[in-house]
Amino acid sequence: MFKKDFTAGSKTKVKSSAQRAIRAKVVETYPRLEPHIDEILPKKEQLDLVKLPDRVSLYSLGNEGLFWQHMNDPIIPHLKVIHRYPWAFQRLRIDRGAIRFVLSGATLMVPGLTSPGGRLPGTAEDSEVYGNGGTDIAAGEVVVVEAEGKENACMVGVLKMGTKEMKEKKKGPGIENGHYVGDGLWKLDLS
Amino acid sequence: MAETATPRPPKQVLYCGNCSLPPEYCEYGGTTKKCADWLESKHPDLHSKLYSTDAAAEGLSNLSVDAQKRAEKDAQKKAAKAVAAESREAERRAASKIIIKRVERNKRKYVTEVSGLEQFGLDLKKIAKEFGKKFATGSSVTKTAAGGEEITVQGDVSDDVFDWLQENHEEIPEDNIEQVEDKKKKAAA
Structure with missing residues (x-):
């Protein structure tokens, strides 16, 4: 989605009622983020809404992007937020071979997740690593993608296919139009 | 909430100073x-x-x-x-030049046009604002006939702009800044 570099559009202040709604929405979408919400989105601070190309809106605090949203899709956190609170999100992992494709903006394909280096929830073992107790994730939910052998997440996006289906099919696109490290949103300078 | 008195502190992630990635x-x-x-x-x-x-x-x-x-x-x-x-x-x-042009607007009234700044990765809008503040005059980004953009500052501030660039943007070599004068702007009309 942010493969090309872009410049931010107009920046407006968010109404406090809208800000409360965003806050509620974020907590609803990411329940495990709740203990940290005051740190990320302090109640008293003034949020800004920055318009980005392709009808994406970015909510920012000061000079830092926090969450972005494409039309009425789920609110997705900026990767810098994810890097600070990685345990609060549902996580998958891709194998090493897929990293370079993801970081050049390709659609994440399912084989990168199902291969030995990748990780999908739904199996009983090590349920802690997924951030949701290891249950299957349905299509349309927001997931954070980590990479094999790396500590930090490299991508975040909306699942195109449920994880259960992925394990059966083992092919096709997994996440399209995500936000990855080094993309336009990552490099965006709001100051 | 009382029961979450000690939320897990955020993880500190280091980012590369060169490419900004972890x-x-x-x-x-x-x-x-x-x-x-x-x-x-x-x-x-x-x-x-x-x-x-x-x-x-x-x-x-x-x-x-x-x-x-x-x-x-x-x-x-x-x-x-x-x-x-x-x-x-x-x-x-190395090849691109910043041109500071003094244009006569009226007898003894001038505007200063600065073009070529974008070649050095500067944000025109911000610089224009900066000029306006520094010289206490109007300063704006205008479109040129050629399709590019330049900064127009009201008043004859070409020397000051030159000095300002030297002081605040040392990465621009002195030789790449050129001051020119354009007297007959209205003459053609």
Whole structure:
């Protein structure tokens, strides 16, 4: 989605009622983020809404992007937020071979997740690593993608296919139009 | 809430000063060499961890030979591309000029037009605002006939603009700034 570099559009202040709604929405979408919400989105601070190309809106605090949203899709956190609170999100992992494709903006394909280096929830073992107790994730939910052998997440996006289906099919696109490290949103300078 | 009195503190993530990615992803950015140098000077312990030979060997052993070759080729291509882009950029910079033009608007009234700033990666809008504040005059970004954009500052401030650029943007060589005078702007009309 942010493969090309872009410049931010107009920046407006968010109404406090809208800000409360965003806050509620974020907590609803990411329940495990709740203990940290005051740190990320302090109640008293003034949020800004920055318009980005392709009808994406970015909510920012000061000079830092926090969450972005494409039309009425789920609110997705900026990767810098994810890097600070990685345990609060549902996580998958891709194998090493897929990293370079993801970081050049390709659609994440399912084989990168199902291969030995990748990780999908739904199996009983090590349920802690997924951030949701290891249950299957349905299509349309927001997931954070980590990479094999790396500590930090490299991508975040909306699942195109449920994880259960992925394990059966083992092919096709997994996440399209995500936000990855080094993309336009990552490099965006709001100051 | 009382029961969450001690939420887990946020994780501190280090970002590369060169390519802004977390250092572990530097190898995919195309400027690996520079990133490695940066990391070595700033965080030698992490550098030795990430760039040691066995770390690289371990990383590669997980891939099949075929994929390894492809990845390597890809990385090389990317690095070459980045280097080429950089040298091109440097060349363009060396060739490009900032022109500070004093234009007569009326008898004894002038405006100063500054063009070419964008070649040096400066944000015109911000600089215009800065000029306005510094010289206490109107200053705006205007479109030129050629399709580009330039900054128009009210009043004859060409010398001051020159000095300001020298002081605040030392990366611009002095020789690349040119001051010209344009007297007959209205004469043509």
